[in-house]
Amino acid sequence: MTAGPRPRHLLDFQDWTPERLNALLDNAETMLQVLDRPVKKVPALQGLTVCTAFFENSTRTRTSFELAARRMSADVVSFAAGSSSVSKGESLRDTIEVLTAYKVDAYVVRHHAAGAAHLVAKYSGKPVINAGDGRRAHPTQALLDAFTVRQEYGDLSGKKVTIIGDVRHSRVARSNAELLPKLGAEVVLCGPATLLPEGLAALPGVTLTTDPRQAVKGAHAVMALRLQQERMNGGYLASLQEYADTYQVNEGLMQHAESGAIVLHPGPMNRDLEISSEAADGPRSRILKQVENGQAVRMSVLYHLLVGRDQA
Amino acid sequence: MTLTITNIKRVGSDKTESVTIENGLIKGWNLPAEGQTIDGQGGTLAPALIELHAHLREPGQTEKEDLASGLAAAAAGGYGTVVCMPNTRPVIDDPALVRSLIEKADGLGFARLKPAAAVTRGEKGEHLTEMSYLKDAGAVMFTDDGLTNENARVLRLGMEYARSLNMVISVHAEDDALRAGGVMNEGAVSEELGLPGNPAAAAAARVARDMEIVALTGARLHVQHLSTARELDIVRDAKRRGLPVTCEVCPHHLDLTDESLRTFDAMYKVAPPLRTRQDADYLLEGLLDGSVDCIATDHAPHTRAEKERDLLEAPSGIAYIEIAFPIMWTRFGERLGLEKLLDLMTAGPARVMGWPLPSLEAGSPADVVVLDLDTEREVNPAEFRSKAKFTPWQGQMLKGWPLLTVVNGRVAYRREP
Numbered sequence: 169m170t171a172g173p174r175p176r177h178l179l180d181f182q183d184w185t186p187e188r189l190n191a192l193l194d195n196a197e198t199m200l201q202v203l204d205r206p207v208k209k210v211p212a213l214q215g216l217t218v219c220t221a222f223f224e225n226s227t228r229t230r231t232s233f234e235l236a237a238r239r240m241s242a243d244v245v246s247f248a249a250g251s252s253s254v255s256k257g258e259s260l261r262d263t264i265e266v267l268t269a270y271k272v273d274a275y276v277v278r279h280h281a282a283g284a285a286h287l288v289a290k291y292s293g294k295p296v297i298n299a300g301d302g303r304r305a306h307p308t309q310a311l312l313d314a315f316t317v318r319q320e321y322g323d324l325s326g327k328k329v330t331i332i333g334d335v336r337h338s339r340v341a342r343s344n345a346e347l348l349p350k351l352g353a354e355v356v357l358c359g360p361a362t363l364l365p366e367g368l369a370a371l372p373g374v375t376l377t378t379d380p381r382q383a384v385k386g387a388h389a390v391m392a393l394r395l396q397q398e399r400m401n402g403g404y405l406a407s408l409q410e411y412a413d414t415y416q417v418n419e420g421l422m423q424h425a426e427s428g429a430i431v432l433h434p435g436p437m438n439r440d441l442e443i444s445s446e447a448a449d450g451p452r453s454r455i456l457k458q459v460e461n462g463q464a465v466r467m468s469v470l471y472h473l474l475v476g477r478d479q480a
Numbered sequence: 481m482t483l484t485i486t487n488i489k490r491v492g493s494d495k496t497e498s499v500t501i502e503n504g505l506i507k508g509w510n511l512p513a514e515g516q517t518i519d520g521q522g523g524t525l526a527p528a529l530i531e532l533h534a535h536l537r538e539p540g541q542t543e544k545e546d547l548a549s550g551l552a553a554a555a556a557g558g559y560g561t562v563v564c565m566p567n568t569r570p571v572i573d574d575p576a577l578v579r580s581l582i583e584k585a586d587g588l589g590f591a592r593l594k595p596a597a598a599v600t601r602g603e604k605g606e607h608l609t610e611m612s613y614l615k616d617a618g619a620v621m622f623t624d625d626g627l628t629n630e631n632a633r634v635l636r637l638g639m640e641y642a643r644s645l646n647m648v649i650s651v652h653a654e655d656d657a658l659r660a661g662g663v664m665n666e667g668a669v670s671e672e673l674g675l676p677g678n679p680a681a682a683a684a685a686r687v688a689r690d691m692e693i694v695a696l697t698g699a700r701l702h703v704q705h706l707s708t709a710r711e712l713d714i715v716r717d718a719k720r721r722g723l724p725v726t727c728e729v730c731p732h733h734l735d736l737t738d739e740s741l742r743t744f745d746a747m748y749k750v751a752p753p754l755r756t757r758q759d760a761d762y763l764l765e766g767l768l769d770g771s772v773d774c775i776a777t778d779h780a781p782h783t784r785a786e787k788e789r790d791l792l793e794a795p796s797g798i799a800y801i802e803i804a805f806p807i808m809w810t811r812f813g814e815r816l817g818l819e820k821l822l823d824l825m826t827a828g829p830a831r832v833m834g835w836p837l838p839s840l841e842a843g844s845p846a847d848v849v850v851l852d853l854d855t856e857r858e859v860n861p862a863e864f865r866s867k868a869k870f871t872p873w874q875g876q877m878l879k880g881w882p883l884l885t886v887v888n889g890r891v892a893y894r895r896e897p
Contacts, residue, residue, distance in 0.1 A: 259785050259788055259789055260788070260789060260790055261785070279790065280792065281793065282674040282744065282790075282792075283675070283791050284790045286744040287744060287790060301674075302675070302792070303674030304673055304674030304675070305674065339674060342674050365671045365677075366671075367666075367667055367668040367669075367671030367677075368671050368672070370668040370671075
């Protein structure tokens with residue numbers, strides 16, 4: 169079996185073979201050990217400059233990436249474009265060309281538009297890690313989810329992961345639906361019909377249901393997605409109360425999952441809306457573990473994309 | 481002024497002939513050469529193409545295109561006549577503006593301009609424009625294209641008024657609420673890419689509504705750029721009912737599909753969006769069986785910077801009037817045949833508008849094109865006369881390039897040897 173050519177970017181999982189993905193997750197174990205040391209730093213990326221270009225706000229994800237890059241000894245520069253720069257009319261291409269002229273070696277990109285990370289890759293010619301583009305993808309989130317499930321069960325093969333909530337607007341759901349089946353897991357996407365686009369059923373290894381009990385049946389991990397409260401205004405939901413009564417991930421729902429099934433959430437949580445506090449803080453919860461794993465996974469991704477590669 | 485084009489063939493004939501043009505009319509065939517003589521290089525002489533749907537962006541958006549660049553591009557594409565859309569800044573809703581555009585275009589010597597004017601003032605969908613004055617000024621069609629006629633009652637009134645003037649209204653038929661800001665066709669591809677989808681139902685629902693307004697008013701309606709199978713079925717049904725409806729299909733909706741959006745390149749963002757291969761194939765059937773009346777390009781130039789924005793922000797539109805015939809001939813020439821293809825790009829649009837049918841007989845207006853049907857050339861957008869020097873067909877090998885376009889008896893375009 170071949171791992172295939174080494175991908176230059178992590179934009180989504182299109183070019184990534186299961187072998188590469190497993191190697192990346194294996195390497196994250198090593199990174200996790202680095203994070204347990206008194207001095208949490210390795211020299212792997214010394215002399216390289218990583219730019220976190222966030223066209224959409226996300227303090228948590230950016231912090232996680234910046235810490236990951238710094239722990240690998242990279243220099244980090246952060247570019248935060250408020251929505252104002254959009255209205256000033258500078259194009260994405262102009263922004264990226266300016267940053268590239270500063271001799272940035274790699275980009276971590278967050279943008280409100282699907283495909284923006286692909287455009288950064290095209291315009292910069294540098295390795296790009298997609299830190300979330302619109303509804304499209306958030307691959308490091310999916311990798312850390314996979315890593316967390318793997319940590320629990322040793323292997324993703326034959327495992328069932330159920331994702332519940334606003335699937336329509338979720339890049340986390342899309343990335344997990346793309347990644348987990350590649351690693352042998354089965355993915356069930358669940359949510360109210362207005363937030364569960366049927367087109368996603370075309371993805372291999374993915375099934376859709378609007379019934380949460382059916383969705384969690386046999387699940388080894390259940391992930392609640394963040395519900396943006398403005399979805400109410402978009403007409404997708406009748407009321408938050410009705411949503412919570414039907415789709416909240418709580419102990420009552422988890423009773424229908426595999427015994428010992430874990431609870432995940434990509435954060436930030438709306439407690440007692442999409443997830444009960446009991447479930448978020450209880451023994452099934454791996455939510456803080458996800459955050460910790462996230463840093464190790466991002467270190468591994470940086471390593472995979474940047475070490476031993478000609479930077480020109 | 482006299483012009484003789486030698487070494488040409490007529491469609492369906494192998495005979496090498498010549499045609500003489502004098503004072504804007506075809507004087508006759510195979511006469512002794514007189515005046516300026518141009519070697520047609522063995523190309524095929526056809527009536528110049530007619531474009532019913534182009535955005536030339538003048539006035540107000542001349543960074544995207546202007547009359548000179550747009551009409552030169554049209555002439556280079558073999559077009560003799562272009563109907564320009566009124567969604568300019570300001571909107572073409574004023575007779576003086578119509579006159580000034582026609583006058584300016586006439587002085588350029590490229591393709592002939594026939595402006596469409598807005599149905600409603602400022603395309604705001606509220607008050608009708610002064611249609612009779614606009615018609616007198618030279619407007620040939622009414623449309624609020626660019627926008628979508630959300631108010632059915634206003635469209636009804638406009639159609640009643642246009643009917644009394646014996647004028648055609650054309651519609652960009654999409655239900656704006658149903659398309660909901662979607663940037664590509666809604667379906668498995670849009671869901672996989674996480675891009676907001678615009679369902680085929682948004683177009684079909686609006687065409688169905690508009691057919692009822694045609695039935696109500698008896699007015700002539702032209703449905704722009706069909707992109708879905710359902711729209712075609714609805715138009716076919718309306719035609720069977722005897723309603724005075726015509727429709728157009730654009731080459732990009734035949735040759736490109738929503739799969740193109742996998743590149744995340746906003747060059748492929750267009751309204752209505754690129755659909756599925758099944759839709760495209762179905763529309764081609766409509767061209768073959770005569771239920772589609774004509775081909776139009778919806779030439780919609782934008783600046784490169786605008787089209788390099790992300791897919792949510794970039795404006796909609798593809799501009800390719802210069803290569804529309806080569807695209808159609810190369811991709812669909814075998815299926816359609818030359819005669820049918822030319823009909824869809826010459827007589828077809830003329831029938832939609834109620835204009836005299838183009839003819840190559842002596843005494844006919846001398847709007848002609850010489851087409852090189854055989855030589856393959858690479859598409860190089862840097863050579864475009866349009867200001868939009870980029871295209872989805874960049875680098876592709878196409879044949880059917882115009883060698884010479886004559887408009888009103890004068891050379892409007894001649895290919896550099």
